[in-house]
Amino acid sequence: MAASLASGRPWLAALDLEGVLVPEIWISVAEQTGIDDLRLTTRDMADYDQLMHHRFAQLKRHGLKFKDITDIIETMSPYPGAVDFLNWLRRHHQVVILSDTFAELAMPLIHKLGDPALFCHNLVVADGCLADYQLRLPDQKRASVKAFARLGFNTLAMGDSYNDTAMLETATVGVLFCPPQRVVDDFPGLPVAQDYAEAQAIIASCEGRPLD
Numbered sequence: 001m002a003a004s005l006a007s008g009r010p011w012l013a014a015l016d017l018e019g020v021l022v023p024e025i026w027i028s029v030a031e032q033t034g035i036d037d038l039r040l041t042t043r044d045m046a047d048y049d050q051l052m053h054h055r056f057a058q059l060k061r062h063g064l065k066f067k068d069i070t071d072i073i074e075t076m077s078p079y080p081g082a083v084d085f086l087n088w089l090r091r092h093h094q095v096v097i098l099s100d101t102f103a104e105l106a107m108p109l110i111h112k113l114g115d116p117a118l119f120c121h122n123l124v125v126a127d128g129c130l131a132d133y134q135l136r137l138p139d140q141k142r143a144s145v146k147a148f149a150r151l152g153f154n155t156l157a158m159g160d161s162y163n164d165t166a167m168l169e170t171a172t173v174g175v176l177f178c179p180p181q182r183v184v185d186d187f188p189g190l191p192v193a194q195d196y197a198e199a200q201a202i203i204a205s206c207e208g209r210p211l212d
Contacts, residue, residue: 009154011207013089014145014167016159017099017118020177021082022109025073025101026055032072035062042163048100052133065128066104074108085196086113092207093156096148098141100163102133119144141167156203158193165190173206175199 018024018041030038037058045051059069089095097113099106099120110118119140124132137143141159145167148155157164157171160179165187168174176183176192177199184192191206193199204212 009152011093011156012148012153013093013095013156013158014098014141014148014171015089015095015157016141016161016164016167016177017097017101017106017109017120019160020158021086021097021113022078023076025076025105025109028076029069029072032075033062033064033068035064042100042161046162048163056130056132059130066123066125066130067128069105069130070108073105076109078109078112081196083113085199086116088200089203091212094153096144098144098157098167100141139166142170145170154207156207158199162186173203175202 015021024041026038026041030036035058038055040051040054042048042051045054086095095116097110097116097118097120099118101120102123103118103120104123104125106118106120110116119136121136121140122134123130124134141164145155145157149172154173155171156173156175157167158175158177159165159168160177160183162183164176165183168176168190169187174190176187176190178194179192191202193202
């Protein structure tokens, strides 16, 4: 926790999407298409630009169109317990999803989560194919949490991977959720929750209120 707890300030929760509330989209695409090279995520490749261009190359190589990807996403569901966890969190916080995914891919899953606010990036689609991506802004997770603090909020952040750690360390309370062991080893100062019940207990304890 990089920031000190400021009493009397309202709380805002900033959660990663994939790996925290829903399965990894690209792993689901890999499983349904049989393209193992699409299994890589930010857990495996920390350079986001390199990862995205790897994905675009695999889609082009195998002739997959944008609609092929969105048809797979439509079949996906949030993790068991994710909606209940979000409902619990909303009783105490405003909630924003901060994700390095893309609005064009994420919206079917956001609807299934009850339509929380989503801050993410956008895709460039050309001739029905994924051609490129546009970042909302560089390092948008950390930048958003810093902006929330300037607006007078205590911030709770929760994520699972390397691309979440800057956000978690910037927040008033940062929690790793079901992370790979190497992330835990590299960031020993962050509390770890292995399920939603543990996340609730950590959040309530850090915020100094009883678990309800």
